[in-house]
Amino acid sequence: MEERVLEILEEHCEEAIDYDGDSMMEDGVIDSFTVINVVSDLEDEFDIEIDAKYVIAENFRNKEAIIDLVKRLLEE
Amino acid sequence: MQLLSYSFVILWVIAFALYYLVPKKMQWYVLLAASLLFYVAGLQGVPVALLLTALSTYACGIYLRKSLGAQKEALLECVDKEQKKLVKMSYAKKRKRMQILYFAFNLGLLVFYKYAVLTIPFLQEHLGIQPAFLANVVMPLGVSFYTLTAMGYVIDAGRENCEIETDFLKVLLTLSYFPAITQGPFNRFAHMKEQFEESHAFDYERMLRGIQRFVWGAFKKLVIADRMAIFVNQVFQSEVSGVAGSIYACAIVFYMLQLYADFSGYIDMAMGVSETFGIAMPENFKRPYFAKSVAEFWRRWHITLGLWFKDYIMFSFVMSGAGRRIGKACKKKWDTMGKHIVPIMGTMLVWIFTGMWHGRTVGYMLWGLYYGVIMSLSLVLEAKYPVWKEKLHMKEGKGYAFFCMARTWLIVFVADVLIRSEDLVQAAGIFRAFVTHLDLGALLSKTLTSYGLSKYEFALLFLSLLVWLAVSLLEEHGRDVRAYLAARPAVVRWFCYYGVVLLLLITGIYGGNYDTAVFLYQSF
Numbered sequence: 001m002e003e004r005v006l007e008i009l010e011e012h013c014e015e016a017i018d019y020d021g022d023s024m025m026e027d028g029v030i031d032s033f034t035v036i037n038v039v040s041d042l043e044d045e046f047d048i049e050i051d052a053k054y055v056i057a058e059n060f061r062n063k064e065a066i067i068d069l070v071k072r073l074l075e076e
Numbered sequence: 077m078q079l080l081s082y083s084f085v086i087l088w089v090i091a092f093a094l095y096y097l098v099p100k101k102m103q104w105y106v107l108l109a110a111s112l113l114f115y116v117a118g119l120q121g122v123p124v125a126l127l128l129t130a131l132s133t134y135a136c137g138i139y140l141r142k143s144l145g146a147q148k149e150a151l152l153e154c155v156d157k158e159q160k161k162l163v164k165m166s167y168a169k170k171r172k173r174m175q176i177l178y179f180a181f182n183l184g185l186l187v188f189y190k191y192a193v194l195t196i197p198f199l200q201e202h203l204g205i206q207p208a209f210l211a212n213v214v215m216p217l218g219v220s221f222y223t224l225t226a227m228g229y230v231i232d233a234g235r236e237n238c239e240i241e242t243d244f245l246k247v248l249l250t251l252s253y254f255p256a257i258t259q260g261p262f263n264r265f266a267h268m269k270e271q272f273e274e275s276h277a278f279d280y281e282r283m284l285r286g287i288q289r290f291v292w293g294a295f296k297k298l299v300i301a302d303r304m305a306i307f308v309n310q311v312f313q314s315e316v317s318g319v320a321g322s323i324y325a326c327a328i329v330f331y332m333l334q335l336y337a338d339f340s341g342y343i344d345m346a347m348g349v350s351e352t353f354g355i356a357m358p359e360n361f362k363r364p365y366f367a368k369s370v371a372e373f374w375r376r377w378h379i380t381l382g383l384w385f386k387d388y389i390m391f392s393f394v395m396s397g398a399g400r401r402i403g404k405a406c407k408k409k410w411d412t413m414g415k416h417i418v419p420i421m422g423t424m425l426v427w428i429f430t431g432m433w434h435g436r437t438v439g440y441m442l443w444g445l446y447y448g449v450i451m452s453l454s455l456v457l458e459a460k461y462p463v464w465k466e467k468l469h470m471k472e473g474k475g476y477a478f479f480c481m482a483r484t485w486l487i488v489f490v491a492d493v494l495i496r497s498e499d500l501v502q503a504a505g506i507f508r509a510f511v512t513h514l515d516l517g518a519l520l521s522k523t524l525t526s527y528g529l530s531k532y533e534f535a536l537l538f539l540s541l542l543v544w545l546a547v548s549l550l551e552e553h554g555r556d557v558r559a560y561l562a563a564r565p566a567v568v569r570w571f572c573y574y575g576v577v578l579l580l581l582i583t584g585i586y587g588g589n590y591d592t593a594v595f596l597y598q599s600f
Binding site (some may be wrong): 028032035037040055056 | 235236237371372375386387390391392394395396403407415418419422455
């Protein structure tokens with residue numbers, strides 16, 4: 001699962017893969033359009049629904065946070 | 077009461093002294109009292125609208141808290157996933173209904189106060205009606221700011237993204253917090269609650285840093301923004317046919333800088349005041365004119381408003397049931413292009429609201445649409461940029477970065493013609509003057525100094541802009557100018573402090589026909 005999340009992320013934003021900080025959205029690495037496209041692809045790939053309440057800077061602070069989010073939603 | 081007034085300084089000093097004298101647990105009461113005093117003095121009456129918003133926000137929060145608690149208990153009794161889903165849906169539906177009621181009420185208040193004033197002359201002129209109940213309507217201080225802050229909180233509370241406040245007075249304080257209420261920045265409840273509840277011991281260095289920031293903000297406002305305003309106002313009050321295109325171009329560039337100096341100056345003052353109380357508010361500007369694209373410009377300009385629109389309008393729409401359905405249908409039909417449709421719709425929605433939020437004229441509506449179209453186009457064309465860059469033999473480097481910055485300036489320049497012009501006729505006349513009557517020589521002749529600013533004033537403005545640019549460049553390279561100054565020898569440090577204060581006192585624009593206390597963003 002992790003590999004696929006990273007592939008999707010890389011497809012939309014290569015910089016996000018190398019980013020090692022913890023505020024990817026605030027640092028301008030990933031913009032809102034990219035977030036929307038990543039969310040859409042993650043939903044299709046894992047058959048989950050990522051509600052607006054999950055689309056916050058905290059859940060998109062780095063690649064690990066995105067993987068954690070998908071894991072949590074898969075467990076729900 | 078304005079931030080640039082003696083009465084405000086007195087209020088600040090008294091609140092500051094009391095804040096550090098009362099027991100630490102009571103500190104937030106001092107802030108609340110100061111905020112209400114600031115608000116009531118500014119409004120010269122009972123803050124009915126503010127109290128209504130605070131009360132409804134508090135009540136809605138309590139309802140959401142109870143509903144979420146009841147949902148949690150009901151979920152414990154569920155035996156399978158399907159049942160849990162049904163329970164969640166049932167509670168979510170009730171919460172949504174309450175939130176819709178809340179939004180309708182508060183948006184209704186906002187629209188009433190923002191637009192009711194506009195209808196008075198229309199009703200008088202076209203229908204001969206003079207409604208008595210509208211005659212006394214005055215737009216409440218900071219109504220746009222506290223309404224959006226409150227609505228953001230209710231959305232976050234419903235999404236379980238923040239702790240729900242159970243103390244009405246703390247809700248009132250967050251909404252009315254006096255450094256922020258007139259022009260922002262937009263504070264988030266969770267961020268402020270934590271700080272209001274913390275104990276703050278007196279810290280000399282922090283107080284000094286706060287005062288420094290306040291003075292720096294006043295410098296930007298009084299020395300730069302208000303001086304530029306004299307030139308800008310005179311140019312725009314002149315007959316369109318009599319002004320050269322180059323003079324208009326100069327006035328628009330001045331207006332771009334005036335707006336930035338004015339608004340960021342206010343924010344610096346507000347942040348400085350707040351810093352002396354140990355309350356950190358989110359940064360609202362990150363040197364926007366260094367941005368290399370319009371999208372980056374808006375990530376650096378009025379940051380907290382941009383985040384508000386992104387979090388609560390853009391994402392709410394895109395992730396909504398309707399947004400998802402449209403997105404899926406478009407993706408199926410047009411594949412790559414189709415996936416852009418919903419983000420474009422979200423972007424246009426955000427910019428229509430941004431235009432409406434900023435002003436009540438057609439110029440502002442067009443301004444919003446203009447940015448919406450540019451943002452949407454850049455989204456669609458993003459993938460083509462590398463190809464074009466290669467074809468045009470453009471390489472990354474300082475030259476390219478400068479080109480990108482100039483392009484951003486040009487886009488903002490065009491937008492600002494729309495919002496600074498008195499009406500669309502003047503805006504059209506200005507664009508025409510750029511083409512038919514540019515007259516670059518006017519910039520080097522006496523014409524330039526015939527719009528209220530003498531040669532001396534221009535020189536002073538130029539020097540002040542150089543100081544501002546130097547500080548901005550240091551900040552852009554990650555330097556904390558105040559910390560840098562604090563580390564210098566006392567002689568250098570105090571020379572700089574006194575220098576700015578003297579410059580402020582001697583060269584600031586005070587009195588006369590110009591009201592220094594009024595900030596441009598206050599009317600938004």
